[in-house]
Amino acid sequence: MAGIVFGQRIPRNEDARLLTGKAEFVDDIELPGMLHAAFLRSDYAHARINSIDVSAALKRPGVVAVYTATDFGDYWKPGPLQVPPPTAIPNSVFFARTLIPISKDKIRYSGEPLAVVIAESRYIAEDAFDDIIVDVEPLDAVTDLEKALEPGSPLVHEDLESNLAAHVIQQHGNWEEAAARADYVVKRKIMVDRCAGGAMENRGIIVDWNERSGEMTIWASTQAPIPLRNSIAARLGLFEDKVRVITPFIGGGFGPKIMTSMPDDVLIPIIATWLKRPIKWIEDRRENFLATTSERDQIHYAEIAFNKDGAILGVKDMFYHNTGAYDPYGMTVPLNTQTHTVSNYNVPNFYTEIKMVFTNEMVVTPVRGAGRPEGVFVMERLIDYAACELGMDPADIRARNLITREQYPVRTGIIGQDFVEGVLDSGDYPKALQKACDMIGYDRFIREEQPRLRAEGKHKGIGIVCFTEGTAVGPYEGARVTVGANGKVNVTTGISTQGQGHFTVFAQIAAEQLGVDVKDVNVITGDTGQFHWGAGTFASRGAAVAGTAIYKAASKIRQKAIMLGSQFLGAPEDQIELCGGRVCVKGDPSRYISMGEMAQRANPTRGTFPEGAEPGLEAVDYYGPPYGATGAGSVAMIVDVDPETMAVRVERYVIVHDAGTIINPMLVEGQVLGGVSMGIGNSFFEKMVYDENGQLLSASFMDYLLPQATDMPAKIELGHIETPSPLNPLGIKGVGEAGAIPTPACFAQAVENALADCGLQILEMPLSPSRLWELVQQSGKE
């Protein structure tokens, strides 16, 4: 469905600024009289607070104020629940215990704020930590998910009977009956461990309160400027338009920046109204690891029932999900796990149960993948062990069970993060699988290359997996498109941008409709002063949902321009077209009006105005899908394992991906590659480690390893399939998380295949050389 600019590999509008250092990020902003905030954070993961004495800190030169919980009076209370509870799911149990902005009586995670210091510089503020005397009584920490639910465990929230945060069961069909009549049932305990967002730019906020006008301006590195604005306005008793949140350029979001109830979000605006000076808080890297949300941390007890011909009859998955010390983001992550377990396969009987657990660790909220990788990992491992049991090839067993293109739309029977039943709208899963196999040369590798390599003593393995990616969920987004008197176009939308290329992609959509040059379209995102309705950038929904709103608004302008053009140029509407920035008559280049002039003529300053008309060439529109569109694909990889060092090198990586209609292939590739590198990180490098006392042991890049360029395969091969989504006029699906979701599952399969002579079973992610070595030693003993 490629057009003149739509569907083309257009270089990004924003890159010149970004690459020459002219882009403005939160920390670039300096305001006169600005003060700096620093948070004194708890070392203990679980403790009772006896007293916090800040008197000495107040005397330090350069310190303007020091606040503890009691100073906030009525403002001190648990924050808002950012995602509604799962009441749409029958019999669900959910205990809301939202983020507390600053500890008062009890500390529940290492990193929880104890005091806020405001000083002339960040250096002075941090030096003041030395002056603050904290008297706490440490308590035993809750860190083991299963032990946390045993009677007698210390309680993270003492007003609850146990550490159970939520209990949700979903099912379709009848698992018990399927398991009873199946030829085989295979069970495994599978664990997926924690990872961080690890964005290049940490979180940050600047709050400027103008006492005279009663207006607050905030610059924040956020994925949700409108909810942030609304939350702060409500808390301070202000009308929403008195608070403006501006999102400058952001150095990566990846999920954690969706939060709007973090301690800084809540406290800095309050403090700004007291001190009446601008206040800046920029997170440092150790704080980011310690006290910004992270994700994954589940233990699954999973079973698969199948027959000897490879047909899957049912899957059962009972899993523990760690929500950390609080659950401000509801059930989004584990619900994503539930909806992404059997999604792409025909599994008539599916039972899935979540036990969400409070622990004395940092709060869990989405990180790229957001629960989906866990579901895919569990299912793909179960399928691999089923294949192993039957002596069946992993690609064949998948082909046998995949949903085929004739079956859409497929009702999954499982409610997802948008609280409606997941429906697979479109796709061609078998084609993606076949294409991935072809691209990597699957059959040839297994039959010819691998036996030869084995004979040479090399340990190379191949993996092939399938996945779906739920994207483009509601509720809605909106946009305003305006043609200016100079013929240039403004596109304004409520979501913010973290580097995905919105400034280009949204320009392409509008430019295609209005017949203007992409470079003449200026895109404004993430400024609540310019557009104030919307939810935020998450769940790979920007292009599909905001993009569709932009398309609809631009289409309205297109229709209006054609109608007015027909009037002004005296030709029937079907003879009017928009191109080159002009409204013209087809076949007669002498008859035209420029878009700019049209915009002016549509906005009279004298005379009369038609009933029901709107001035200028401007339109606002909104779009909300009935449910999210589902992308999908297959990943294949070849790995080389050094049996002595257990270093694993990914030699080839193939991903065949279906994101529906593609607006800019270059940007889609960028998203996929970025996701792949995070997926490889999740497979072999990145692990957030907490000890049994809730102490984070990996709070720097010395210990939390991000894959480097040298760790990535020399070439990542991308294959595309396009099955347009019927859910929006352009047929777009999201793609942001695609690379991250299937990679660990494929990595596990490929490494097992490389070390097939060890009988190795990989039931956890992430791995590391030392862990892999341990697993190989253990499997040798069985």
Place this chain on the structure above:
Amino acid sequence: MNLEGEHQFKGPRQEVWDMFRDPETLSACLPGKSQLTKIDEQHFEGTINIRIGPVNGSFGGNLEITDEIPPEKCTLVVQGRGVTGFVKGIGHIQFVDQGDGTTLLKYTGEAQIGGTLASVGQRMIDSVAKTMIRAAFESLNKSLEVRLAAKESGGKGVRGSDSSKVNLEKPAEEKL
């Protein structure tokens, strides 16, 4: 983190025990500019300086000696807190008379660390702990020598009553 090990002292058990229970001797075992003040026979408080990799700080805390069966064994409980984190440790010490004028000290214990110390320094903690323990034993060896020499040469015995004669050095601080 679990710790265990042993050390041979060239002296009789009672001497080793007495030396061990002398607060000045214990103080000398602590790294850097640390110092320990006696509150009573079983309780001490003070500051200890620890450096683990890039993290460096002083910790205020206390030491308690419990489960004493002189001169056979005792348990040390240490707690320290500072800006860079906290330390908690418990050590079970046994003094075994080898029957030949020497004493074997055996210890097992565990240490818990938290805060920045843990999150940035944890990969170095094992080696730092070993180094600190080794330095402490060197210091104790010296103390024992001095004690035994003083006893032989004039019966004053306990350091402190004539400190001008005794030269007790802290072990050189190791660069890590």
